[in-house]
Amino acid sequence: MPISVSPVVFGPEPLSIDSIITLAERRVESKLDTDPLWRKRIDQGAAIVDGMLDREGQIYGITTGYGDSCVTAIPLSQVETLPRQLYTFHGCGLGRFLDSESARAVLAARLQSLCQGVSGVRFALLDRLHACLQEDLLPRIPEEGSVGASGDLTPLSYVAAMLCGEREVIWQGEVRTAAEAHAELGWEPLTLRPKEALALMNGTAVMTALACQAFGRAEYLLKLATRITALNVAALRGNPNHFEARLFAAKPHPGQARVAAWLRADLDVASLPPQQRLQDRYSLRCAPHVLGVLADSLGWLRGFIETELNSANDNPLIDPDAGDVMHGGHFYGGHIAFAMDSLKTLTANVADLLDRQLALLVDTRYNHGLPNNLSGAPAERAMINHGFKAVQIGASAWAAEALKGTMPASVFSRSTECHNQDKVSMGTIAARDALRVLELTEQVAAAALLAGLQGVHLRGDPLPVPLAAMVDTLREGFAPVVEDRALDGELRLCLDRIRTRYWSLYPET
Numbered sequence: 001m002p003i004s005v006s007p008v009v010f011g012p013e014p015l016s017i018d019s020i021i022t023l024a025e026r027r028v029e030s031k032l033d034t035d036p037l038w039r040k041r042i043d044q045g046a047a048i049v050d051g052m053l054d055r056e057g058q059i060y061g062i063t064t065g066y067g068d069s070c071v072t073a074i075p076l077s078q079v080e081t082l083p084r085q086l087y088t089f090h091g092c093g094l095g096r097f098l099d100s101e102s103a104r105a106v107l108a109a110r111l112q113s114l115c116q117g118v119s120g121v122r123f124a125l126l127d128r129l130h131a132c133l134q135e136d137l138l139p140r141i142p143e144e145g146s147v148g149a150s151g152d153l154t155p156l157s158y159v160a161a162m163l164c165g166e167r168e169v170i171w172q173g174e175v176r177t178a179a180e181a182h183a184e185l186g187w188e189p190l191t192l193r194p195k196e197a198l199a200l201m202n203g204t205a206v207m208t209a210l211a212c213q214a215f216g217r218a219e220y221l222l223k224l225a226t227r228i229t230a231l232n233v234a235a236l237r238g239n240p241n242h243f244e245a246r247l248f249a250a251k252p253h254p255g256q257a258r259v260a261a262w263l264r265a266d267l268d269v270a271s272l273p274p275q276q277r278l279q280d281r282y283s284l285r286c287a288p289h290v291l292g293v294l295a296d297s298l299g300w301l302r303g304f305i306e307t308e309l310n311s312a313n314d315n316p317l318i319d320p321d322a323g324d325v326m327h328g329g330h331f332y333g334g335h336i337a338f339a340m341d342s343l344k345t346l347t348a349n350v351a352d353l354l355d356r357q358l359a360l361l362v363d364t365r366y367n368h369g370l371p372n373n374l375s376g377a378p379a380e381r382a383m384i385n386h387g388f389k390a391v392q393i394g395a396s397a398w399a400a401e402a403l404k405g406t407m408p409a410s411v412f413s414r415s416t417e418c419h420n421q422d423k424v425s426m427g428t429i430a431a432r433d434a435l436r437v438l439e440l441t442e443q444v445a446a447a448a449l450l451a452g453l454q455g456v457h458l459r460g461d462p463l464p465v466p467l468a469a470m471v472d473t474l475r476e477g478f479a480p481v482v483e484d485r486a487l488d489g490e491l492r493l494c495l496d497r498i499r500t501r502y503w504s505l506y507p508e509t
């Protein structure tokens with residue numbers, strides 16, 4: 001994957017999903033906006049909080065307890081100690097730890113939210129968060145324990161604790177204590193100001209970061225599934241006229257039409273041998289309709305995710321111009337929850353589609369003359385060879401697990417925290433589910449891609465240029481299966497290539 005040249009700038013201007021992905025993959029530099037007015041405005045918010053404290057004003061979470069405990073007044077003498085209490089009692093996350101890419105995405109998403117300038121934190125806090133990204137000092141964040149409204153309080157407490165030199169980090173590829181890492185960097189750990197722990201934790205940065213990653217994977221998967229479909233149409237001698245432009249002008253969902261256009265470009269009708277059936281089975285004929293739903297959803301998914309990414313999503317918010325406090329509920333991650341629940345369903349449908357195509361390929365009743373299980377063994381060894389039989393069974397298992405993962409998380413709101421958080425989004429669970437469904441679907445895609453490759457090899461027809469070029473890139477690492485062999489290593493290599501977006505697919509769009 002190429003390194004981007006222009007750095008990502010954290011500041012008042014919006015960032016794209018792609019910026020977060022490239023940052024998480026360490027393929028781009030970043031910097032904080034240098035505009036002195038913007039920097040001044042950030043500090044102005046923090047000064048307003050301090051000024052209110054001096055005047056002994058009531059501000060939720062600063063001079064009161066948290067959540068349901070907002071009715072408990074905090075004496076001014078204890079206000080300074082409250083932030084540490086907040087991240088400390090939220091140090092109860094469980095489950096697996098987010099990997100380094102996700103942890104970077106979380107830091108980036110939180111930083112971008114605080115850059116909106118209405119969270120009442122010092123510029124020094126933004127600076128330190130950004131320095132963590134630059135030095136690749138990453139919090140070790142347990143995935144589980146967020147209800148997604150009050151944002152991601154518990155997982156984000158690990159960001160707050162790290163900045164204060166507490167808990168564990170990933171530092172130079174190893175698990176270390178935050179205190180050790182700070183000492184080696186020569187950094188003084190931060191002591192958070194009264195609003196700062198809340199500003200760091202009371203938001204949607206974990207779910208939004210995971211949503212950015214899921215979106216990027218889904219975008220690539222869409223193109224890959226289209227290319228695999230084209231290979232399978234060629235392998236099965238399917239009917240490319242199903243993708244005619246006139247047909248798609250008659251039902252003009254733009255994303256669906258784009259998938260059909262990609263298929264047309266891959267399956268140059270003039271160069272293909274005659275088809276076997278007037279109408280192919282639906283997993284081929286309706287591929288633009290299945291993939292098109294994902295294609296047409298990417299626009300609104302991007303809108304939901306990028307609006308959340310570039311929003312102030314904590315509470316309370318500080319208006320640095322008017323100099324007052326606004327109490328609200330922007331930590332509620334409903335948009336990300338719905339986007340990720342939807343993406344799960346969209347993605348699992350791709351798994352199902354490719355699994356069905358693979359089922360056609362291996363079955364001599366439907367594969368129009370290809371050998372049983374796509375085995376390339378010569379006649380005298382054919383009876384003991386089983387080719388792609390187990391790979392197809394595996395793909396059915398992965399597809400089933402992906403489909404099972406589509407249960408919406410957002411409908412499982414629980415009233416929690418003494419009924420203060422009595423309606424919550426579960427967006428973080430939805431985003432984690434989406435990533436799991438994507439992982440399973442990528443596995444199905446790897447199986448379908450290798451099977452499609454074997455299919456066109458066994459068919460032996462000349463291929464249209466784009467497919468021939470793809471097959472060329474696949475020859476290295478994925479030799480035709482003649483005698484049975486364990487294919488797990490090749491499947492893993494293929495998965496790795498999918499994850500790193502190895503093939504440049506339909507780049508002009």
Ligand SMILES: N[C@@H](Cc1ccc(O)cc1)C(=O)O
Pocket residue numbers: 061066067068149150151153202315316331417
């Ligand atoms: N999200 C709550 C704050 C909160 C913080 C920590 C908690 O444990 C509970 C609630 C609010 O802004 O209203």
